[in-house]
Amino acid sequence: MNIFRKKMKKKQRNKWVIIIVVVVILWLLGNFFVGIIKLFLFAGEIDVAGNIAVIHIKGIILTSKDPRFFYEESTISSDVVKFIERAEKNPAVKAILFEINSPGGSAVASDEIGSAIKKTKKFTVSVIRDTGASGAYWIASATDLIIANKMSITGSIGVISSYLEFSGLLDKYGVEYQRLVSGKYKDIASPFRNMTAEEERIFQKNLDTIRDYFIEEVAKNRNMSKSKVRQFSEGLFYIGSEAKELGLIDVLGNKDDAVKIIEDKFNITADLVEYKEKKTFMDIISDVFSRQSFRVGQGIGSSLFRESLVNDLSIYT
């Protein structure tokens, strides 16, 4: 009888051991599956909990990744537009807060983001931190409210497309530029020869046209006349307190002030969620290898790299 009881108890104990093992394995599998979903499915996407979407605009504003700015922080316009669209579709998001710390960038990229901001029906606020100038100001002007620190750098409404011209240097070393073009303006702004007066006029006209678009956008966004905006669009930057007097920004303050304004406006308790590109495990690994390879390449090819910079012509606001 005792042997029978002992056997039953042992059997019962084994049963519980099996149950515990199975439950633990299922729990581990559950975490594993969640990890797979997050790693591969949500790579590059965002969590949607939260009622204030925070989108960062940092560094140079570009339409696509540029190898010349490999180590500089940059904001890609298509990513920001994607985040704005996702915030727009999310019914829990009441407002979009743009945290701006950028000296500007591509005119096209700035316009793309500005247009996306104007399309959204959500309340938009931009908070300028150190710098929100040029293209970054173009973006900020599209929001419903601009907040900046009294010492933030903003403004710089204008267009730049300067480049280095090496014809004198080439002459010094007896290097000749062999001009072979079909179309007389094909090599306009080539760094290997002087720009002619006519070419300079054409170029300047294009820059002025882009500046006019910039002025038009700011005037529309800030509800000012074009003539008034033109007064402070000689490319000059303004600190926050000056910008407020000129009507370029609305409130002097910081991110906490922006959050408070949104809370009061919608009678909510702020729950901020950052909308940003999430890196997958594979992205992190390839980033590490890319940066290491870049360091090696930079050491070997630094002179070639500097020379290649001046060959391209770009227009920046």
Next chain:
Amino acid sequence: MRLNLPKKKSFVGNASLVKRIIAFIVDILILNIFVLGPFRKIFINVIPSNNFREAYDFLINNRLETNAIQLSVVFIAILFILYFSVLELKTKQTVGKIIMNIYVESKKKELRYWQCIVRSLFLLPFFPFILLWIIDPVYLFFNKDNQRLTEYLSRTKVIEKFKYV
């Protein structure tokens, strides 16, 4: 000759419906903690609103989130099936069944794994298995052995050991 037979006698009968329901509830609670727990983060982060209408509209317009929810549901169903099938195969009981002292038994010979899997098919969250959510329990009322439809198909039943002196 002393045979050392147990003093208490027992006989086997169909487990009562009440015990089976309680056992199932206990198992679901266990699974809720250990299996659903890790997935809760995904549901909270992916579904933006507690309001059904808003959440529905959001999911309709966001394919990625919908895919994540669907994938999560499939994984959860797989884990649920593993819980029931592995434990019933190895021990003939789950946690709930141990508490209620009921067992799974095969009508033919030894309990096999395919039988345990078929018994748990009602847990799959897609067509045509979701039809079992209604057909399976309703069939129970028309079966003399109190078998669900999937139990009938897998040739298993849930029994209770009654003890008396």
